[in-house]
Amino acid sequence: MPVDTNTTINTVDETPQLDSFLSDAMQGISQLLPESAQSSWQLILQYPILGALLIALIAYLIAVSIRSLLVNLVGRVTGLTDSAIDDAVLADLRKPIFNTVFFLGLSLAVIVANLPAGGIALIKVFLSIITASWMIAAIKISTLVLHALSGENRFQLVDARTVPLFDLTSKLFTIMIGSYVLLMIWGINPVGWLASAGIAGLAVGFAAKDTLANLFSGFFIVADAPYKIGDYINLDSGERGKVCAIGLRSTRLLTRDDVEITIPNGVIANAKIINESGGPQNLRIRIVVGAAYGSDADQVVELLLKAGTEHSEVCESPEPRVRLRGFGASSLDFNLMCWITKPEDRGRIAHELHMTIYKLFNEYGVEIPYAKQDLYIKQWPTENS
Structure with a gap:
């Protein structure tokens, strides 16, 4: 048809x-x-x-x-x-x-x-x-x-x-x-x-203002990039760890205790962030050592340099250096400054350097001062007093 x-x-x-x-x-x-x-x-x-x-x-x-x-x-x-x-x-x-x-x-x-x-x-x-x-x-x-x-x-x-x-x-x-x-x-x-969505959006915005704050903070963190995955950061609230993930709502840190911490991006956006991995490739660590007055200052410098240069994980460039920083109440205050490649090794390498310095000072007779008091008796009491 x-x-x-x-x-x-x-x-x-x-x-x-x-x-x-x-x-x-x-x-x-x-x-x-x-x-x-x-x-x-x-x-x-x-x-x-x-x-x-x-x-x-x-x-x-x-x-x-x-x-x-x-x-x-x-x-x-x-x-x-x-x-x-x-x-x-x-x-x-x-x-x-x-x-x-x-x-x-x-x-x-x-x-x-x-x-x-x-x-x-x-x-x-x-x-x-x-x-x-x-x-x-x-x-x-x-x-x-x-x-x-x-x-x-x-x-x-x-x-x-x-x-x-x-x-x-x-x-x-x-x-x-x-x-x-x-x-x-x-x-x-x-x-x-x-x-209708605009009216509902206002209601949702007031109800979820914290979530939205974290979301917008996530945008700014991604755009500004104060840190990236794999960096070691310190927050002014005391948290320190390796950045595991960066999301739009939160950032996750893995601490040295192998505990994962989830921090809202709104908190991080308003915090002071110290990025230990954000500068040059190597990270400097500082070992503060005191030597007793009367010690051979040149010998102390040589021993501290020996401890730094002989450590296998201390960078050769920049090479370790020693500085006499001041005269303390009972000691000459020296700083041994070394560079390492991984921020997570800071604590272990500092421990090993302290152990090496202590052994070298004992071997070469360099006294490490410690708190002590000297008591002077002006006059012994007589039997009649």
Whole structure:
């Protein structure tokens, strides 16, 4: 039974925009086709179900052909490069391109089939699948591009420390655009939702102000990078440890007692941070030693340098050095300054240096002063007093 090209497809709870599109689709397709294809189009309209199946099959074949063309031709070009990023991007584009061609063909098949009910709902589902596939591909590709731009190559444009920040921002931006498109496809006006979300956002903001403070502090920590994973940091609240993880809400430290501490980013953002790994590659440690007055100062310097240079984990450059810092109440105050490579070894190496210095002083007769008192008796009492 012939179908009029101006026939309006039955809709159930459809949006005006899609109603107008579907009602004019048949006529528009007929006008766009060349005269040589008009006879075939009229034949399809006479048998809508068979025509819809034929269009679906042709759409599938075209989608497979385009995907194969993308893999074969473009894949050969990207295979000439040393980077694997372009190959990964090409692999992520295969599915959305196939879905776009195939489901657009299925939408045309639904229009031709002129289903009595549910036609527009099916088209909305097809368009939603296309949108979702491009959202997923955009999220994957943005992550790949960020890692490529932050890698150690001559095209490094993004600081590796800011990659998590840009990655989260790009994902949120992609999800927001995709969600807006999905709402428009299903005929939902997002303006009212945004107004309601603004009012609800104020309530949630007051209820979760601490969580939001930690979240924004996490953004600033990632962007400013006062420390990175693997650094040893000291906080003014007394915590000291190795940074294990930096999240948007909290930072985790592993202390020297092998205890993991989770600190909210809001606390760290307002704290004084001492990054022991943030300066040059080597870290200086200071050993304070006192020698009794009357000791040979030159000999003390030689013994302290001997203790520093003979330690296997003390850096040769800069070399150890000794300084006489002052004259104490009962001692000459010397400082032995050495450089080490790992902040976590500070306590152990300082212990070993103290032990070596004590043994050398005992061996060479250098007295280490200690607190003592001398009692002078001016006059012994007589028997009569």
